[in-house]
Amino acid sequence: xxxxxxxxxxxxxxxxxxxxxxxxxxxxxxxxxxxxxxxxxxxxxxxxxxxxxxxxxxxxxxxxxxxxxxxxxxxxxxxxxxxxxxxxxxxxxxxxxxxxxxxxxxxxxxxxxxxxxxxxxxxxxxxxxxxxxxxxxxxxxxxxxxxxxxxxxxxxxxxxxxxxxxxxxxxxxxxxxxxxxxxxxxxxxxxxxxxxxxxxxxxxxxxxxxxxxxxxxxxxxxxxxxxxxxxxxxxxxxxxxxxxxxxxxxxxxxxxxxxxxxxxxxxx
Ligand code: ADP
Numbered sequence: 527x528x529x530x531x532x533x534x535x536x537x538x539x540x541x542x543x544x545x546x547x548x549x550x551x552x553x554x555x556x557x558x559x560x561x562x563x564x565x566x567x568x569x570x571x572x573x574x575x576x577x578x579x580x581x582x583x584x585x586x587x588x589x590x591x592x593x594x595x596x597x598x599x600x601x602x603x604x605x606x607x608x609x610x611x612x613x614x615x616x617x618x619x620x621x622x623x624x625x626x627x628x629x630x631x632x633x634x635x636x637x638x639x640x641x642x643x644x645x646x647x648x649x650x651x652x653x654x655x656x657x658x659x660x661x662x663x664x665x666x667x668x669x670x671x672x673x674x675x676x677x678x679x680x681x682x683x684x685x686x687x688x689x690x691x692x693x694x695x696x697x698x699x700x701x702x703x704x705x706x707x708x709x710x711x712x713x714x715x716x717x718x719x720x721x722x723x724x725x726x727x728x729x730x731x732x733x734x735x736x737x738x739x740x741x742x743x744x745x746x747x748x749x750x751x752x753x754x755x756x757x758x759x760x761x762x763x764x765x766x767x768x769x770x771x772x773x774x775x776x777x778x779x780x781x782x783x784x785x786x787x788x789x790x791x792x793x794x
Contacts, residue, residue, distance in 0.1 A: 545570045550600035562766040573743045575753035578763035584746040592633040634704030638716040640696040642688040649684040652703045674702040694725030714745040762786045
């Protein structure tokens with residue numbers, strides 16, 4: 527008789543380990559418990575949209591993923607490395623500022639408000655991070671910035687100042703600025719919510735281009751059609767938890783949870 531062990535299925539190679547691993551994430555502000563235990567993995571190259579009602583904790587979750595907000599409990603690993611904290615014996619303590627800056631340099635974030643430096647030209651906005659944080663030589667940072675400005679369609683605006691640009695143009699500069707740090711992960715926090723409707727498309731177009739190039743993206747958005755078109759997976763949050771997640775076709779067209787159904791019927 528053949529021993530059972532020899533009949534076992536050969537071990538398949540591990541699928542790519544997650545680029546982002548969110549485990550048991552809790553976040554409170556004083557007595558307000560905003561995140562109540564989030565577990566979420568994002569694989570390399572995956573685009574994950576996060577949708578849900580206002581106040582459900584989407585932005586807070588995204589801000590924890592680059593440690594703008596410090597988790598109250600739980601951990602975030604980026605590319606296998608614990609973010610913002612290290613183990614000392616049994617305890618978790620904060621890493622030093624330099625380590626956190628290095629970890630954050632791999633994570634680009636685009637905010638609802640464009641947050642450009644108003645006193646710097648478009649070109650300087652894009653080169654300042656690589657030069658100051660990444661220690662990239664100025665000429666190289668400039669060449670990289672010009673490539674990125676070209677990619678977002680704003681090479682001709684290199685010498686303009688933020689106030690001379692439309693909201694959509696400013697947001698495209700903000701995307702170029704984040705990309706200049708060569709991040710392995712891009713976070714978008716309602717990147718088009720502050721824009722006039724006619725300017726939304728140009729920013730979504732840049733984001734779709736980035737998605738097509740294989741960037742790993744976590745996108746908090748109210749643009750449901752965009753989320754459906756671009757995402758590999760959609761996560762529906764409500765009340766500080768992930769209620770349901772799945773491929774966009776299923777989540778948008780055959781949601782399983784009554785809360786997902788109620789939300790979608792209100793917004794679609
Ligand atoms: P969403 O992005 O889903 O709209 P948020 O993450 O922005 O939700 O907010 C979730 C809840 O956390 C809201 O009640 C909000 O008022 C609260 N909140 C967010 N940031 C802070 C903060 N810095 N201090 C206190 N409360 C906050």
